[in-house]
Amino acid sequence: MQTTITSKGQVTIPRDVRQHFGLRQGMSVSFTVEGDHIALRPAPSARQAAASGFGLIHSQRPAVPADFDVADLAVDAP
Template sequence: MQTTVTSKGQVTIPRDVRQQFGLRQGVSVSFTVEGDHIAIRPASSARQAAVSGFGLIRSQRPGVPADFDVAALAVEAP
């Protein structure tokens, strides 16, 4: 496979290669020089590194103000 570098330094990654490595629009890639050639790899992202899934779901509720005092919710027992 062969492609041409544009005047802006851009190249088109062939569709078969993009599909094989899961490269979609917006995915970051990293370049490394290995001897006499260049290697391009998908960059690891925080999303890929998150094994637990914590923080991946967004709430539909409005956020809590930064100055919210939790102690104000406590009610003294009679």
């Protein structure tokens, strides 16, 4: 498959390729240089990027100050 780059640097991804990789209008893609060629891949969505789960739960409580030290809560025993 071959396509032409427009004056604005745009290309049309052939329909068969879009369907094969599930690319849809508005999706982000990433370009990487691999040796002597360019790789185009679907960019990971926010859902995929959050595999660790960090930041998925939002608290209603105010944030803890960055300089908060939990050791300050320790009470010396008599």
